[in-house]
Amino acid sequence: MTTVESPNAPKHFIAQIIDADIASGKWGAPGDQSVVRTRFPPEPNGYLHIGHAKSICLNYGLAELHGGKFFLRFDDTNPVKEEIEYVEAIKRDIKWLGADWDGASGAGLRWASNYFQQLYDWAVELIEKGLAYVCELSGEEVRATRGTPTVPGKASPYRDRPVAESLDLFARMKAGEFADGSKTLRAKIDMASPNFNMRDPVMYRVLHAHHHNTGDAWCVYPMYDWAHGLEDSIEGITHSLCTLEFEDHRPLYNWFIEAINKDRGPGSKWGKTIHHPQQIEFAKLRLTHIMLGKRRLVELVRDKHVRGWDDPRMSTISAFRRRGYTAEAIRSFCDAVGVTKFDSVIDFGRLEEALRDDLNKRAPRRMAVLKPVKLVIENWADGGDAERTEWMEAVNNPEDASAGTRKVPFTRELYIDADDFMVDAPKKFFRLAPGREVRLRYGYWVTCTGYETDEKSGEVTLIRCTYDPQTRGGESPPADAEGHVRKVKGTIHWVSAAHAARAEVRLFDRLWTVEEPDRKPKDAPADWHFTQTMNPDSLEVIADAMVEPALGEDARDAGAQWADGIARFQFERIGYFCVDPDTDASAGKLVFNRTATLKDTWAKVAGKG
RNA sequence: AGGGGAUUAGUGUAACGGUAGCACGACUGAUUCUGGUUCAGUUAGUACAGGUUCAAAUCCUGUAUCCCCUGCCA
Numbered sequence: 181m182t183t184v185e186s187p188n189a190p191k192h193f194i195a196q197i198i199d200a201d202i203a204s205g206k207w208g209a210p211g212d213q214s215v216v217r218t219r220f221p222p223e224p225n226g227y228l229h230i231g232h233a234k235s236i237c238l239n240y241g242l243a244e245l246h247g248g249k250f251f252l253r254f255d256d257t258n259p260v261k262e263e264i265e266y267v268e269a270i271k272r273d274i275k276w277l278g279a280d281w282d283g284a285s286g287a288g289l290r291w292a293s294n295y296f297q298q299l300y301d302w303a304v305e306l307i308e309k310g311l312a313y314v315c316e317l318s319g320e321e322v323r324a325t326r327g328t329p330t331v332p333g334k335a336s337p338y339r340d341r342p343v344a345e346s347l348d349l350f351a352r353m354k355a356g357e358f359a360d361g362s363k364t365l366r367a368k369i370d371m372a373s374p375n376f377n378m379r380d381p382v383m384y385r386v387l388h389a390h391h392h393n394t395g396d397a398w399c400v401y402p403m404y405d406w407a408h409g410l411e412d413s414i415e416g417i418t419h420s421l422c423t424l425e426f427e428d429h430r431p432l433y434n435w436f437i438e439a440i441n442k443d444r445g446p447g448s449k450w451g452k453t454i455h456h457p458q459q460i461e462f463a464k465l466r467l468t469h470i471m472l473g474k475r476r477l478v479e480l481v482r483d484k485h486v487r488g489w490d491d492p493r494m495s496t497i498s499a500f501r502r503r504g505y506t507a508e509a510i511r512s513f514c515d516a517v518g519v520t521k522f523d524s525v526i527d528f529g530r531l532e533e534a535l536r537d538d539l540n541k542r543a544p545r546r547m548a549v550l551k552p553v554k555l556v557i558e559n560w561a562d563g564g565d566a567e568r569t570e571w572m573e574a575v576n577n578p579e580d581a582s583a584g585t586r587k588v589p590f591t592r593e594l595y596i597d598a599d600d601f602m603v604d605a606p607k608k609f610f611r612l613a614p615g616r617e618v619r620l621r622y623g624y625w626v627t628c629t630g631y632e633t634d635e636k637s638g639e640v641t642l643i644r645c646t647y648d649p650q651t652r653g654g655e656s657p658p659a660d661a662e663g664h665v666r667k668v669k670g671t672i673h674w675v676s677a678a679h680a681a682r683a684e685v686r687l688f689d690r691l692w693t694v695e696e697p698d699r700k701p702k703d704a705p706a707d708w709h710f711t712q713t714m715n716p717d718s719l720e721v722i723a724d725a726m727v728e729p730a731l732g733e734d735a736r737d738a739g740a741q742w743a744d745g746i747a748r749f750q751f752e753r754i755g756y757f758c759v760d761p762d763t764d765a766s767a768g769k770l771v772f773n774r775t776a777t778l779k780d781t782w783a784k785v786a787g788k789g
Numbered sequence: 790a791g792g793g794g795a796u797u798a799g800u801g802u803a804a805c806g807g808u809a810g811c812a813c814g815a816c817u818g819a820u821u822c823u824g825g826u827u828c829a830g831u832u833a834g835u836a837c838a839g840g841u842u843c844a845a846a847u848c849c850u851g852u853a854u855c856c857c858c859u860g861c862c863a
Binding site: 190192196221222223225255257258260261318319322323326327328329330331333360361363364373374375376377379382384385386387401403404405407408424425426427428429430431461463468474516517518520521522523524525526527529530533536540541545575578579608610611619620621622653654655656668669670671672673750752753754755778779780781782783784785 | 790791792793794795796799800801802803804805811812813814821822823824825826827855856857858859860861862863
């Protein structure tokens with residue numbers, strides 16, 4: 181992953197903390213940058229979404245910047261919620277983003293479940309130190325005795341039971357002697373704390389569940405708060421970055437590590453003190469018009485509101501990839517939005533802007549007609565055989581001379597886009613209209629001499645034109661006798677009717693009509709459901725777009741240009757598109773996804789009327 | 790209600806007691822064989838009220854608003 185930070189770029193607060201730690205030698209020799217260790221700890225219970233991308237980029241980027249190490253750690257502490265099928269998807273997405281846990285800055289793949297024995301041993305230690313006890317209250321009873329923000333909780337009747345009793349019960353919980361939910365191991369902290377996390381939190385629950393990694397070896401599973409900081413400690417994480425909602429958990433994060441370290445040290449029967457990472461919270465990424473709630477994403481897939489986790493309208497990383505987004509664009513976006521503790525919402529346009537910025541430089545240009553209307557050049561015979569094909573040279577990428585040129589066939593009958601012709605065109609419409617002249621990009625200049633419409637629908641079915649043989653390649657014609665050069669306002673794209681390849685094009689629009697689809701409005705009716713704000717027009721499938729013939733081969737070969745093998749193009753004047761996996765080029769089936777439109781100032785002008 | 794956080798142009802983000810800057814958007818104009826790109830310019834901000842100071846976005850006090858917390862989820 182390349183970091184765009186320049187040495188003098190302003191640093192966010194986490195980078196500043198790290199700088200200070202390096203300077204002070206908090207984690208090693210003062211000045212040694214390589215001590216920095218970060219991690220990304222997903223729970224394998226769903227697909228990663230764009231919000232996770234920020235965390236991945238942050239953690240990996242910080243490790244890479246300092247020549248430190250980055251772990252990918254699956255937080256698989258709850259077997260009833262997690263599925264191994266998500267693991268591969270998560271790994272694929274993280275690798276695609278460029279955070280290579282096995283690369284130079286990587287420290288490998290880890291599993292929380294590999295630490296279960298160590299966690300258990302530490303729990304026993306806490307019981308022996310009188311800092312934890314086995315509680316036999318039911319879930320309901322625990323809830324009833326927890327208290328409220330102003331009323332302290334009631335101590336569990338088991339709170340002060342003898343250490344030996346807890347030790348015995350905890351061992352039997354582990355062995356599976358007790359039913360799910362019948363007992364828990366709780367930390368003995370403070371039932372009167374205004375921070376609920378400190379009111380004797382549960383460390384272990386009894387769960388007779390098969391675990392993908394440890395099988396049936398364990399009948400108790402650790403809770404997040406107990407497990408997480410210790411996982412960080414085992415791995416030697418220096419800066420444990422998490423989101424804002426864990427601020428309340430930080431006292432507990434620290435309490436557990438300090439509890440283990442209590443009475444440890446030289447000569448202690450408990451052994452040496454353990455590593456104490458620093459938890460730092462930052463605001464998670466939020467975007468307008470996007471749904472990030474995990475349970476809701478699951479619901480969208482389960483209830484088939486979308487075609488799957490990688491439906492290009494989804495907010496998952498897989499979806500953005502299938503949509504044609506590049507990892508580079510997502511990274512540069514994550515870098516640009518910054519890292520703060522302010523719970524901001526970023527306009528989705530910012531992501532699109534990062535995408536266009538990248539694709540403009542790299543995507544080869546092609547011509548494609550989404551809504552084809554036939555255009556006939558009536559004087560084509562003036563230039564020779566009326567059946568002839570002229571091969572015109574077209575620039576592949578004006579932003580990149582090394583991309584070269586290609587030949588595009590031009591014939592008497594072409595297709596142009598319906599949007600590029602108007603019968604009654606306003607003055608500001610620079611495209612084709614009766615009596616008006618336009619440039620056919622890389623082709624010829626044509627003047628509209630007439631058109632035909634369908635009697636019933638009134639739709640234009642055919643456009644008649646004459647061409648100027650002196651404008652070959654789209655060049656301006658020579659000056660007239662007085663030295664005036666004829667000009668043309670508009671340039672439109674086209675494909676040769678005889679040569680065009682048919683393609684399916686999928687046009688995506690935002691999935692949600694509201695800025696914050698995750699949020700239930702204050703005045704929402706009783707039967708409010710988040711799917712009610714879905715955009716019914718989020719997908720438009722064009723079955724018979726006409727694309728320039730080379731695109732057939734391109735769909736097969738052009739992916740080689742891209743690190744992830746996904747072929748991407750700019751369809752001139754329309755937008756950025758990529759080849760969808762549904763494409764079967766050898767069978768002549770082409771499917772393109774619209775990644776993003778080009779900016780369209782005409783739409784803006786037309787919209788204003 | 791108790792606790793934990795936050796608040797700088799429309800949006801996002803710098804400035805760490807010393808000239809409030811940058812990016813995106815919006816708006817003008819120029820260039821252009823993409824109404825794209827690029828370039829130039831314009832626009833607009835320290836939540837509020839006090840206090841400390843020669844000097845406050847920054848320190849202090851109070852107020853307002855928003856977010857998070859009462860799972861045997863993470």
